[in-house]
Amino acid sequence: MKSTRDPRDLEPYLTDESRIVGSADELVWPETAEEVAAVLARAHAEGVPVTVSGAGTGVVGGRVPQGGIILALDRMAGVVSCAATQDGGTMRVLPGTPLATVQQEAARHGLLYPPDPTETGASIGGNIATNASGSRSFRFGSTRRWITRLRVALADGTLLDLPRGAVCARNGRFVVPRPGKPDLVVPAPDWAPPATSKHVVGYHSAPGMDLVDLFCGSEGTLGVVVEAELRLVPAPEQILAGILFFASEERAFAFVDDARDRTVGAVAPMALEYFGRRALDLIRQDTGLPADAQVAILFEQDTTADGRDALVADWIELAARHEASDASWIAEEARDHRRFREFRHRVPVTINEILARR
Numbered sequence: 199m200k201s202t203r204d205p206r207d208l209e210p211y212l213t214d215e216s217r218i219v220g221s222a223d224e225l226v227w228p229e230t231a232e233e234v235a236a237v238l239a240r241a242h243a244e245g246v247p248v249t250v251s252g253a254g255t256g257v258v259g260g261r262v263p264q265g266g267i268i269l270a271l272d273r274m275a276g277v278v279s280c281a282a283t284q285d286g287g288t289m290r291v292l293p294g295t296p297l298a299t300v301q302q303e304a305a306r307h308g309l310l311y312p313p314d315p316t317e318t319g320a321s322i323g324g325n326i327a328t329n330a331s332g333s334r335s336f337r338f339g340s341t342r343r344w345i346t347r348l349r350v351a352l353a354d355g356t357l358l359d360l361p362r363g364a365v366c367a368r369n370g371r372f373v374v375p376r377p378g379k380p381d382l383v384v385p386a387p388d389w390a391p392p393a394t395s396k397h398v399v400g401y402h403s404a405p406g407m408d409l410v411d412l413f414c415g416s417e418g419t420l421g422v423v424v425e426a427e428l429r430l431v432p433a434p435e436q437i438l439a440g441i442l443f444f445a446s447e448e449r450a451f452a453f454v455d456d457a458r459d460r461t462v463g464a465v466a467p468m469a470l471e472y473f474g475r476r477a478l479d480l481i482r483q484d485t486g487l488p489a490d491a492q493v494a495i496l497f498e499q500d501t502t503a504d505g506r507d508a509l510v511a512d513w514i515e516l517a518a519r520h521e522a523s524d525a526s527w528i529a530e531e532a533r534d535h536r537r538f539r540e541f542r543h544r545v546p547v548t549i550n551e552i553l554a555r556r
């Protein structure tokens with residue numbers, strides 16, 4: 199296994215998109231689950247901290263080391279298998295695989311990996327560790343919902359294979375069978391999560407929860423994801439997308455209420471995302487926004503070639519009901535849709551550029 203203590207090699211791994219800079223003594227690049235386990239077992243025995251590093255696109259400093267060993271997963275990347283099933287498909291992936299690769303591989307099989315965080319350079323291991331979500335979380339929820347099996351290495355080097363349903367909380371604890379060792383008994387979280395449908399705060403907590411769900415969103419604090427199985431759905435024939443501009447928040451919010459409640463025709467959004475005035479101001483210059491746009495809503499909905507025109511008419515009717523700007527955008531071809539996705543991505547990218555200049 200390649201490892202280094204050369205400060206020049208370590209430097210790119212000492213930070214992430216948060217721009218926080220940490221320090222470390224050693225960097226290792228395991229290539230197999232067993233090598234990950236060996237690094238962890240050694241560090242555990244010596245009392246040395248380990249920081250797991252994915253692609254470093256995190257914005258909260260999760261992969262920034264505070265001394266010890268950086269365990270970089272760049273060399274554990276690739277799709278192990280991808281297969282269609284009756285109602286969609288499954289994909290087995292190594293943790294360092296970029297989200298873009300997962301999306302492309304799914305598309306090649308006529309399938310869709312639904313979570314849609316915009317930073318496609320992130321690794322799937324990082325997405326799982328942060329329980330990443332995106333604009334399609336409106337319909338599909340966050341990453342957690344799409345993980346059917348995890349292979350994880352615990353801090354002492356134990357490797358666990360966890361198909362969903364294998365280990366669930368009972369009487370407030372998990373009893374985890376370990377090959378060749380006594381069962382591991384750990385308390386299950388019992389805090390009350392916020393009553394919002396979209397949040398990724400803290401360790402997952404729910405009565406009878408699955409151990410897989412505890413690892414999703416645990417930011418590498420409980421173990422290292424060394425392989426994952428993802429659930430896929432059939433890819434929609436087409437995706438209708440639009441960005442609608444409004445002169446006030448009130449109009450945009452009323453529009454969102456109606457879109458959510460599906461009050462017009464076949465409107466049933468897959469993605470709905472809000473851009474406030476300050477977000478629009480960040481990107482106003484280069485994106486050709488209508489001058490009076492104060493607020494924008496991005497939407498996506500799956501459709502078919504035959505159903506598309508009627509669906510466009512439904513969205514236009516809903517937009518008109520809430521006085522969306524006549525200069526709003528509806529994608530006419532795949533190129534427009536790509537442009538809308540770049541538009542969305544541009545907001546966090548611009549924020550990060552501003553922070554980098556400070």
Ligand SMILES: Cc1cc2nc3c(=O)[nH]c(=O)nc-3n(C[C@H](O)[C@H](O)[C@H](O)COP(=O)(O)OP(=O)(O)OC[C@H]3O[C@@H](n4cnc5c(N)ncnc54)[C@H](O)[C@@H]3O)c2cc1C
Pocket residue numbers: 214215249250251252253254255256257259260261271293294314315316317319320321322323324325326327328329330331332333417418419421422423424543546547550
């Ligand atoms: C422009 C931009 C747009 C973004 N948009 C979104 C968005 O739409 N939605 C969203 O949720 N996030 C978004 N992010 C944040 C970031 O992309 C996500 O948090 C992503 O999931 C991080 O993945 P990564 O591979 O870069 O992980 P890293 O930054 O390397 O690590 C993140 C955390 O995961 C841990 N970790 C990484 N790999 C593993 C593993 N295999 N096992 C255990 N722990 C591990 C690390 O220790 C760290 O705590 C965006 C970031 C940028 C820069």
